[in-house]
Amino acid sequence: MDLIPQSNVVHKLEKRSLLIAINCIAGLSIFFFGYDQGMMGGVNNAQNYYEDTMNFGHKGPDGPIIDDTLLQGGIVSIYYLGTLVGCLVGGSFGDRYGRIKTIALGAAWAVFGASLQTSAQNHVWMIFARLINGWGTGILNAIVPVWATETAEHKSRGQFVAIEFTLNIFGVVVAYWLEYGCKFYTGGNGSFVWRFPIAFQIVPLLFLLGIVWIFPESPRWLVKVGREEEARYILGRLRGETGDDIGKAEAEFQDIRNIAELERKTAKTQSYFAMLFGIGSGKLHTGRRVQLVVWLQIMQEWIGIAGVTIYAPTIFRTAGIADKDMATLICVFTLDRIGRRWTLYWGSVVQGIAMFLAGGFARLGLNEPAGSSSARGYSSGAVAMIFLFTATFGATWLTVPWLYPAEIFPLEVRAKGNAWGVVGWSIGNGWLTLILPYMFKALGEKTYYIFGACNALTIPMVWALYPESNQRTLEEMNLLFASDSIWNWEAERNFALLKEQNPELVQAAQRGHSVIDPETGLPRQGSVTRGMSLDASALTPHGRHDDGLVEEKQSFKHNQ
Numbered sequence: 001m002d003l004i005p006q007s008n009v010v011h012k013l014e015k016r017s018l019l020i021a022i023n024c025i026a027g028l029s030i031f032f033f034g035y036d037q038g039m040m041g042g043v044n045n046a047q048n049y050y051e052d053t054m055n056f057g058h059k060g061p062d063g064p065i066i067d068d069t070l071l072q073g074g075i076v077s078i079y080y081l082g083t084l085v086g087c088l089v090g091g092s093f094g095d096r097y098g099r100i101k102t103i104a105l106g107a108a109w110a111v112f113g114a115s116l117q118t119s120a121q122n123h124v125w126m127i128f129a130r131l132i133n134g135w136g137t138g139i140l141n142a143i144v145p146v147w148a149t150e151t152a153e154h155k156s157r158g159q160f161v162a163i164e165f166t167l168n169i170f171g172v173v174v175a176y177w178l179e180y181g182c183k184f185y186t187g188g189n190g191s192f193v194w195r196f197p198i199a200f201q202i203v204p205l206l207f208l209l210g211i212v213w214i215f216p217e218s219p220r221w222l223v224k225v226g227r228e229e230e231a232r233y234i235l236g237r238l239r240g241e242t243g244d245d246i247g248k249a250e251a252e253f254q255d256i257r258n259i260a261e262l263e264r265k266t267a268k269t270q271s272y273f274a275m276l277f278g279i280g281s282g283k284l285h286t287g288r289r290v291q292l293v294v295w296l297q298i299m300q301e302w303i304g305i306a307g308v309t310i311y312a313p314t315i316f317r318t319a320g321i322a323d324k325d326m327a328t329l330i331c332v333f334t335l336d337r338i339g340r341r342w343t344l345y346w347g348s349v350v351q352g353i354a355m356f357l358a359g360g361f362a363r364l365g366l367n368e369p370a371g372s373s374s375a376r377g378y379s380s381g382a383v384a385m386i387f388l389f390t391a392t393f394g395a396t397w398l399t400v401p402w403l404y405p406a407e408i409f410p411l412e413v414r415a416k417g418n419a420w421g422v423v424g425w426s427i428g429n430g431w432l433t434l435i436l437p438y439m440f441k442a443l444g445e446k447t448y449y450i451f452g453a454c455n456a457l458t459i460p461m462v463w464a465l466y467p468e469s470n471q472r473t474l475e476e477m478n479l480l481f482a483s484d485s486i487w488n489w490e491a492e493r494n495f496a497l498l499k500e501q502n503p504e505l506v507q508a509a510q511r512g513h514s515v516i517d518p519e520t521g522l523p524r525q526g527s528v529t530r531g532m533s534l535d536a537s538a539l540t541p542h543g544r545h546d547d548g549l550v551e552e553k554q555s556f557k558h559n560q
Contacts, residue, residue, distance in 0.1 A: 003230050010216040014237045015245070018216075019152060023160050025208065025215055026148040027167040029103065029140045032110070032204050034171025036137060039197050040076055042179030046194035053191065054123045069437045071123060078127050080430030082113075082134020083141065084423055088272060090139030091419025095412070098225075099147040099218045102139060102415070107209040110136025111202055118199040136205075138426065142419040145406035150218040150414070151238060154473040158340070161403045169394060220411050220474070223256045231256070255475040256411070263412045263478065270413045275420065283482045284410050290420045292466060293405035297424030299458050300401040301432050303348070304355055304451030305393050339470035340400050344462045347396025351389050352455030358385035359448030366445070382445075401425070407469045408477045467491045 004010060013021055043049055045064060050057040054075065056068040066072050086106070094102040113133025120126040145161065152160045178200060182193045219238070222231035232253050239249040263284065274280055278287020365378035401421070409417025439447045467480050467488050476495075479502070483494035 003227075004216070004233065005214075007214050008216060009214055010234055010237050015240045018237055019160065022151050022215060023148065023163060025212060026144050027164040028204055028208050029107075029144045030164045031167040031171040031174075032201055032208070033137060033141060034168035035175045035201050035204070036079075036133070036171075038172035038175030039179070039201065040079075042176060042197060043194045044072065044076070046179075047189060048191045049194040053121065054126060056123070066437070069441070073434045073437050075123060075126055075130060077430040077434040079130040079134040079137075080426040080433070082131040082136075083138035084134075084426035084430070086135035086138025087142040087419040087422030087426065088138075089135070090142035091416035091422075092272070093139070094143040094146065094415030095221075098221055099143055099150070099415070100212055100215065102143040103147065103212045104209055106136050106139030106143065107205050107212070108136075109139060111205045111209065112136070114198060114202050114205065118195050118202075134426075138419075138422055141422045141425070143415055145402055146415050146418045147218055149403070149406040149474065150220045151216070153239065155471060157407065158399075158403055158470060161406070162399045165399045165402065168398070219253075220256055220414070223253075223260055224411055228257070252473070255473060259475040259478060260411055263410045270416070272416060272420075275413060275416060284478060285481050285484075286410065286413065286417065288486060289408050289417060289481060293401075293408070293417070293421040294424035294427070295461075296401045296404060296466070297421050298428035299454060299461070300397055300425065301428030302451070302454040303351055303393075303397060303458065304389060304448070304454070305397070339468050340404060341462055341466060341468050343396050343400055344466075345459060347392055348455045348458045348462075350392040351397070352452045354385045354389040354392065355448045355452035355455060358382045358389065359445045359452070361385060362445035362448070404466075404469060407474060408481065410478055411474070414474075464488055467495075 009021055010018065047059050047064070050064050050066070050072070051059060054071070056071040056075075057064045057066040059065070086109070090102055090106060093105060110133060113129060113131075113136050116129035117126065117133055120129050144164075148161055148164060149157055175197065179193075179197050182196055185192055216234045216237070217230070219231040219234045222228070222234070232249070235249040235253050239245055239252065241249060270281060270286060275286045275290050278285060278290075281287060359382075361378045361381035365375045365382065368375035368378060405418045405421030406414070436447075439450070443450070464487060469477065469480070472480065476499075479498040480491055480495045482498055483491045485491065485494075
């Protein structure tokens with residue numbers, strides 16, 4: 001394959017080894033994401049930072065006393081405004097110029113932002129540096145999950161993304177322990193205590209920027225832009241071409257081409273504005289998909305993790321860190337077995353109970369004499385419930401809201417669609433981190449009751465509105481969301497009907513990956529099916545239109 005440089009790892013690795021290599025690079029970006037999140041908790045507690053440089057607090061007998069809560073929250077939350085802008089840039093750039101170039105752009109921009117944060121001399125400097133750094137993070141968050149899902153096989157897509165988010169938690173762990181170690185340098189009084197942890201994130205970013213160029217582009221994006229020979233070669237390396245793997249890559253390749261052709265017929269070119277309101281999307285219903293991913297990400301923050309991660313770092317310097325890290329591994333083994341919906345269900349139930357009990361135990365502890373054995377017992381119960389919450393979150397809600405947006409959007413706008421998920425995350429995180437200090441100050445432990453109620457709210461929300469994406473190819477998602485109804489049960493019924501009416505539209509997930517044409521008995525030569533429709537009422541079960549015309553086929557020769 002002369003079109004792909006010989007230095008590319010796609011020539012040296014194949015199948016699972018190639019997928020693992022891609023997963024490691026995607027995981028490096030997710031590690032940076034986790035590190036950047038965990039880092040600010042410790043930075044906010046550095047005396048030189050909050051007292052001498054940012055001037056929003058002073059040292060008290062038991063730790064920092066915050067004099068300007070708005071400034072403290074603003075420095076943290078402005079980062080999420082940057083991620084919001086960055087993800088929109090990344091989504092648009094990624095759909096136009098490819099996944100690899102976008103990852104490189106995001107890494108370079110994040111290095112620039114991290115350098116500015118490291119050298120910040122006052123709060124104005126830090127605010128703009130956080131904004132710029134957030135832009136780079138937003139670009140990476142918009143494109144990396146898309147690249148990962150577009151290369152993974154549909155049967156193990158969730159597993160690979162869950163592995164990547166285990167590295168997200170590892171990034172949080174590294175941030176907390178690095179900051180803990182820095183406190184022993186010069187007694188924890190100098191700027192090194194907070195500047196070095198900020199600068200440390202540049203290391204994985206530079207490595208990502210340098211190595212991503214030797215990794216393969218998404219075969220789905222290559223098909224979208226007409227570079228089919230490269231796409232077919234990369235798919236062959238990802239899925240294998242010998243033994244039991246014969247036909248897998250070809251079947252998936254035909255599915256991608258069929259769906260790409262159908263998308264071009266079904267919907268006009270989609271801007272972010274058009275996607276938000278579903279303008280011109282026809283049966284693709286991109287507006288509904290945007291609303292689903294935005295609210296899923298917002299609810300991910302409102303179930304309680306934002307407050308735990310950013311404003312309670314001392315909790316996770318103990319055994320809770322390890323618990324959460326191991327809990328994410330639970331998701332690796334269960335996400336592709338029980339599905340996205342059931343993963344969210346059991347997570348919401350356990351998390352909700354934990355939040356209500358944490359609030360209750362905290363209140364009981366406050367009602368007892370300070371320092372008494374009963375007060376310590378109730379407080380220990382509250383801490384245990386926080387540990388239970390974080391462990392459950394790592395096994396459930398940490399991964400699914402990032403995986404789902406990368407799965408469900410049409411190929412034509414998949415990067416933009418995933419960017420909308422990052423928009424939801426940015427809104428949920430930015431909004432919550434800005435008002436959390438006020439919530440805890442006004443409501444105290446009752447804040448946990450709000451988080452518990454949000455967990456309860458997510459159960460009927462997911463049950464009624466979110467179709468299952470597990471064990472379905474990316475190409476099948478257009479059939480899954482073709483129903484005009486917003487309800488999940490209608491989507492499933494319509495999906496089953498469309499698969500019956502369009503038997504040749506998607507074949508990689510069925511018929512044992514067969515690529516034998518049933519009419520001729522010969523191997524398929526890249527037929528892109530004409531006359532396919534996402535309107536279940538327009539076709540009979542045998543793929544004929546109501547006027548009785550049989551669908552046409554246009555064949556393409558492909559040199560393998």
